[in-house]
Amino acid sequence: MHYHGYLWTGAKQRFDDEALRRPPHPDPPSADGKPELVQRYKEVKTEFPVVDLPPLETAYWLIKPRKLVRGTWRRPKEAAEWFGERLTEHAPRFVSESDREGARMAMLVNSASDRIGWGGDVSHGFYLERPAFLSLALVCCSSNRAMPGLECPLR
Template sequence: MSESQQRDLGRALRALRTAAGLTGETVARRASMSAGKLSKIENGKVAPTVTDVDLILTALEVSEAAKGEFLRAARVAVTEATAWRVLRRMGPWKHQQAIRAIEAQATILRLFQGQLIPGLLQPTATSPPEVAERHRHAVTHWRITEVPPLETANWLVKSAEVVRGTWKHPKEASQWLGERLAEQRSHFASQADRDAVRLAGKVAYATETLAWGGDVCLGYYLRRPLFLSIAVVACSPNRTASEQPCPVSYRSQSTAAGPRTIPSRGA
């Protein structure tokens, strides 16, 4: 199990415990382990066994469906860790030889490079009128499209029509994020991205990040050539764009005071 998988699994388990309203001592006692071990698992400092995960989930009284997803992901992570240990013991040069043999048989080599839409240059006072007009048109059109901005905070500049919703509390926004990820999970190109534990860790991370006023931006390759970009942006105010007001979704005209988050998606 890699360090990132340990952290994601620990965050997911901690999020489940917090949602259940249980203390670490209570869960540790029910799972027949020390509170220190549970703390290390939740903080990603110790790689839990499949048995450890099973005991913790049983102590949390999660549904059988959710437990099955977690245990499958834990087994995959343990299997991957074992495979990497074998690879390191054998030496990476054997794996490199296998790749070299595949490359020698290739007839076409394709290089894929991600691209971003460049920022719009602000016309100057000496710019020709047609340049200023093209800039004005481009800015207006960009605001009403779901094309992701280069900076996450610039979602606040977008028109309210492309905002999926607004929430007052971070947990509500991260719950929306989790639902969207669950909807798209089967379409993710990478098997690792479909990992239920990893996705639960992303949601837990989003809750923590939004709680202190940070933004969350995730991206996933779907079936070629689609790419999913999904963001949850804090406002009222945003830390990097405090001058931007908090747009209100056309689906929810809530003007409740306090920190709110705005998720938007473009694929």
């Protein structure tokens, strides 16, 4: 097992476009359905696998382009350290003062290490100034506990 790290920052309004953050429904709308639904389905089917937006289900990061992988580690502690470094890097921009507290960040790092150590994924989001948003994720790979059928993006 190994772990991939993902980071996304961007406009909160873009993050809120949930249609592009979830996979398309397995059953497409009927061809004689409303044209706007058919068009939206085609858009989501094409865009979901390649768009850089964080997926609503963390494991789906694994189907995104390999260029979105920010790091890969064999040990949970190393992955959690990367996670902590990213928290520290972005903390000055956190809107919530409590999210900037060192004890809280240390707790998130320790929790991340524990969770991925047993095969779980980690995903956290933080509001940043402007209004922007930060999404950080650590995803277990080979195989992912939540979605074992997903392949490693680095293969």
